Amino acid sequence: MAALDRGRTRDGGYKKRAEKFGVRYTAFPREWVFERDGWICGLCDKPVDRHLAYPAPMSASLDHVIPLSRGGHHEPENVQCSHLTCNVRKGARVDARSTPQAVGA
Template sequence: MRRNRPDKDGTHRGAFEKNKKKIYATQTVCGICGKPVDFSLKYPHPLSPCIDHIIPIAKGGHPSDLDNMQLAHWTCNRQKSDKLIDSRGGGKQEESIGNRVLPHTFDWSNYRPK
């Protein structure tokens, strides 16, 4: 049975969309990898912009709170999955809790969809 996510089709949908627009208007750098996000790229391009929940909803993060949302590349967000990232300590990010580690094994900057 598929679970409904409150930021996609539940009570938080409107607030999520409003805060997503705010983030797209004010942020330009991926909160996961720290590289610029190109808003001209559209899904399914791996470097297209998306919203990352800093504390994943699956780990108890709020689905529409602006403080729990950040700009990310689609592929960075997919690789982060439902892990919690600790970015304290001079900007170096370390995985603090996670269920798997997915390495960056492909240079997505040269990707061209078919």
């Protein structure tokens, strides 16, 4: 797995990106978000297989509902479970389909 790491920090580089964009950063375990969301992708509403690992397209990924580059914070209320492929497809857009689950409701 280290070969796939490509120098990213243990938190996925989110702290550095939050500093770059001047937004708040709160450390929390990714698994906490995946469990909170019931391992359901907040972008396509389909189950995420907890046994798949990066770089599998259907592996779990943290999606920022409001991307860091758009002023969103790296906090539990602004992230949701997603498939890696769904998250990459969304990119830095704000998804109008974002569910109440995604914003901590």
